[in-house]
Amino acid sequence: MRYLKIKSIMQKMKQNTKWTQEEQFNNSILFSSDVHKNEEKLKQLLDSSDDIIFHDFIIPLHDGRTLKALLVIVDGLIDEDAIRNNVLEPLTKESLDSTMGEELKQVKERISIFNTKKENNLEKSVYQILKGNTLLLLDGYSEGLLLNAPGYEVRAISEPQSDRAVRGAHDGFIESSPTNIALLRRRIPHPSLQFETIKIGEYSQTDITIGYVKDIADPKLIERIKQRLEQIKVDEINNSGEIEQFIEDHPFSIFPTIGNTERPDKASALLMEGRIVIIVNGDSVSLFVPSLFLENIKSIEDYSSRPYYSSFIRMLRFVSFVISISLPGIYIAAINFHKVMIPSDMIVPIIQARETVPFPLAMEIAMMILMFEVVREAGVRLPQQIGSALSIVGALILGQVSVSAGLVGAPTIIVVSISYIAAFVITPIADVTALLRIGLFIASSLFGGYGLIVAMLGLLTHMISLTSFGIPFMAPFAPFYFQDWKDSLIRLPLRWKKQRPKSIPNQRKTRIRSLPKTGDK
Known part of the structure; x- marks a missing residue:
């Protein structure tokens, strides 16, 4: 006031x-x-x-x-x-x-x-x-x-809880913009790294800092971001999520087209690709644009490991995403509409497990999905010690008691559990997978496998139509940039990545000019 x-x-x-x-x-x-x-x-x-x-x-x-x-x-x-x-x-x-x-x-x-x-x-x-x-x-x-002699307390630099790394840096952004800018400056000590700050919020006067490497980032993209930020006329800005929803290309899409990270090493790597980082004072989460769908299955730690294991993990993350959103839908479509899809050896155990269940299969799966969502949300909101115990013990006890009481079949618990566990592999879009799981489940419940296929085709069409500040969300697959496939679902050796991604507009195409010759005896 x-x-x-x-x-x-x-x-x-x-x-x-x-x-x-x-x-x-x-x-x-x-x-x-x-x-x-x-x-x-x-x-x-x-x-x-x-x-x-x-x-x-x-x-x-x-x-x-x-x-x-x-x-x-x-x-x-x-x-x-x-x-x-x-x-x-x-x-x-x-x-x-x-x-x-x-x-x-x-x-x-x-x-x-x-x-x-x-x-x-x-x-x-x-x-x-x-x-x-x-x-x-x-x-x-x-x-x-x-x-300028500030003396208010700030949180110590620590590793982000949501994005840990085994090999690599263990520092993370905090709620102080000057500290976050210093973390980026330490990693890119070059005069081309520029920061511009504007104030948004008539009452909050929140500092919004735009960071970019002047010699690499596309000037048109920088200007577009500035224009959108300057057009925000609100009373207050509390966090980066509000900025994200105000400036993204598709505010009504289920997919976020602006990325976020708490890791300075990831943000500095993105800056060197030509991205723009947006730092909101008072929030430990920084935004970056443009953001592609592939960012959700990548990790900064992938570049610290050998390319073979990193490629395997990326493929595993992508398969986990597909399993997480579609497995309940496939299960109900197979049981209710397409029993011929089920191997003969599995039909009898599934039928026996459902003999004592008084509810239809769709209601049974819906109850389990809601129960898992409640347990997950409670585990997030409660204190860490209690939340961890509730997430593990609560789900086990409820599942075991439900099967013993004959309210839910064991195959249903297995299917829903696998779907939720697979979602933990792709935490950046865990909220998206939860909603997609429900949507595809409803389509399969009403129309079987045909409804599931049509819904997934509609989802793919929607994803292809998305953009992040004018950059196609599904690049390098739509549009097709074969050069960028070297670092997509698989990661080829680093010495093969001499050019910056063609999917991201930039002014400096070459990033590796020479490397030592190896392999000589």
Whole structure:
């Protein structure tokens, strides 16, 4: 509500005839040369909030004069020791050797804080104060100094819980944009790595940072992203998911066409392919565009392993995706519509398992799917120790009791369990697989195998029609880029990947220019 108060008060102040024309220049409120007037204006704008601290002090001068000064800070957002040791002590312990009119320059030189800038706009200064900056005002000067000395607590860098790696880096993004930018800068220490920050949210003033490698990324793609971000006019932005839904090409599609990651090593690798990374301050998840379907079956750890095992794992992930969404549908289609598909040795056990079940097969599978979804959601929301136990023990106990009571057949539990376990292999789109599983199951329940085939063809058509900022979602298969097949469902040796992906627009095609000759005896 503080930003709302500031906005309304500023509008009243700008309309007040007591303000001079200079103070209303460019619809902005400028500082006065009287420090007491500036203090009154700031207190009026900040509505005398208890967490805003106004600290008056005196700066001694060599000629016996004194200079009145004012520090404005937000309690809890600044480093008090840094302000005390690097601002107050240097200015109050020793007299300032300065001529008339040069005090501000001497003060700036004596302050031991790196990020210091002058500001004459009162309105901008208020927002900077509320962001954690410190404002220093001197009597007789119509501009102040903004000192960047943040002191709020941030989470320590740790490995992401949702995307672990056995071999590779074990650091992850946190909720602080400067820290996340530094993690990327450490991996790509090149001047071509550029970051641009814009603020979105009339009240939240959330920093949205766009990162890209200038010599590699497509300028048209960068400009398109900037335009979409600048068109967002909302009250607040809380997380990266809101940005994702505001700027994606197909906001009503079940598939996300903007990727996300918590791993700096993955984000830096994507930047070197020509992607653009979007960092949202306050969120540990960063976005990247364009994002293709194949990103969901790839892992940054694939490039640390031998190509043979990495290719096998990728194929396993793709097969797991197909099994996860289609297995319940195939099972009900085979039992209810196409019994000829079932081997003769399996028919009798399946019929015997269903003799005591009082519900139709469709209702039986639907109950099991809902039960697994409830157990999974409870395991995610509960504390880690309780959630892990509930996910394992709860599913086992409920399944065993349901079979013993004759409410559910054992084959149904096996089919649904395999479907859910397969979804754990492709965690980036686990929510998509859950919905697709239900949709294909409904199609099979109503129309059998024909309904399942038509539904899957419709799904494939929809996926081919998707784009991520104009880039086909199903590339390199639709459209066909044979060159990019070297790193798709299989991963060929790294020395064969001399060119950047053709699926991703970029300005620098070659990424490997020479390698040592090997294999000599």
